[in-house]
Amino acid sequence: MRWDSMESAQPYTLVSRIWHDAAIFALYRSVAVIGAQSAQLFLRTIGRRPERATYVRFLVIGLPCAHEEDPSTEAARLESEEVIKVLEVCAQVKHLQVRPLHPSIRSRLLAAIRSKRLESLCCLPRVASPDTPLYMADDLLRTVSTTLNQLEMNTWTERLAAPSSIPSYPTLALVDVRIICSGAMSSICRLITAAGSTLETLVVHIEEVFNPDVVAAALAHSTGTLRRLTYFVNPDARDHERWYDPSVAQVFDQILPLFQRLTFLGTSASQVSTNLFRLLPPSLRHIEISSYHSNSSFRSDPSIFCALFDPSLELRITRFDLRDEGWEREDVELIRRALRERGVTFSYVSE
Numbered sequence: 001m002r003w004d005s006m007e008s009a010q011p012y013t014l015v016s017r018i019w020h021d022a023a024i025f026a027l028y029r030s031v032a033v034i035g036a037q038s039a040q041l042f043l044r045t046i047g048r049r050p051e052r053a054t055y056v057r058f059l060v061i062g063l064p065c066a067h068e069e070d071p072s073t074e075a076a077r078l079e080s081e082e083v084i085k086v087l088e089v090c091a092q093v094k095h096l097q098v099r100p101l102h103p104s105i106r107s108r109l110l111a112a113i114r115s116k117r118l119e120s121l122c123c124l125p126r127v128a129s130p131d132t133p134l135y136m137a138d139d140l141l142r143t144v145s146t147t148l149n150q151l152e153m154n155t156w157t158e159r160l161a162a163p164s165s166i167p168s169y170p171t172l173a174l175v176d177v178r179i180i181c182s183g184a185m186s187s188i189c190r191l192i193t194a195a196g197s198t199l200e201t202l203v204v205h206i207e208e209v210f211n212p213d214v215v216a217a218a219l220a221h222s223t224g225t226l227r228r229l230t231y232f233v234n235p236d237a238r239d240h241e242r243w244y245d246p247s248v249a250q251v252f253d254q255i256l257p258l259f260q261r262l263t264f265l266g267t268s269a270s271q272v273s274t275n276l277f278r279l280l281p282p283s284l285r286h287i288e289i290s291s292y293h294s295n296s297s298f299r300s301d302p303s304i305f306c307a308l309f310d311p312s313l314e315l316r317i318t319r320f321d322l323r324d325e326g327w328e329r330e331d332v333e334l335i336r337r338a339l340r341e342r343g344v345t346f347s348y349v350s351e
Helices: 007-014 017-029 036-048 050-055 074-089 103-114 185-194 212-222 237-243 251-258 302-308 329-341
Strands: 030-034 058-062 095-098 120-123 150-155 176-181 201-206 228-233 264-268 286-290 319-323 345-349
Touching (some): 017 030, 017 050, 036 050, 036 074, 074 103, 095 103, 185 201, 185 212, 251 264, 302 329, 329 345
Parallel strands (some): 030 058, 095 120, 120 150, 176 201
């Protein structure tokens, strides 16, 4: 989510009264407030010209660079107390980027976000300590509304117990969702389920082992709309060894053939099986698989080569990227030859 600053309009405020008003409107349409000093100057102006707060449609708030790396300090708290006031007074904001802030202003931040009719929300980067998160797992749901089209979050969150089923949530209008977090997969599933009828792009990087049945059930609501899907799972090695079971049907073994518009799939080798090439939907053109652990369900296996050399199997993909250190050179060359004969570009990176 990007937007352009309008600072280049500043000189036009000096040309004439007509140009001044037009330039001021453009300047305040897109505002970045970083740190207490910037916030105080902005608020002082708004105090004299309150109508200018209503001009703001695009807003970035955050801490100065000196405090952003560790937003849990007392100095960061004082800075955050001033910065959050800017969001609170800008009632007409449609597009918001929240950079790291002190966790003490969490409730004010969530209340301010919920009070706006946002169309896009971006919360990043993840530089806060996991011991003092600004966001909790359920905040993924508390920050969204029926007007939101784009959501991007890169956060530390606590891990919640996996639900046996997905609770209901109001229907959303999300089109583009990108979430990178340590836990919170149960909340992400609820979010995906609620946005199923509109979702076109989904990027999830998660650091926990999660029930593939629940994830597949959530994605089932978006099989008619998703065009680009990235789902990478990279848990702690001990959690992976303890909880991951490669013998069960993984997420994309269950759901992949049902996608109708999907053109790109990026996923970890633990979420697909050696049956991958027999499950591809006709729309899919590009696959990217990355392995983070040695114990994965997609690995060198005769069934992969049987599928690729099966003349009755039609492949419509044009590119296949594999990042995995567990493949023998001979097997890599065999899959490369099989794909080359089908006109598919193949790349292999040993990581």
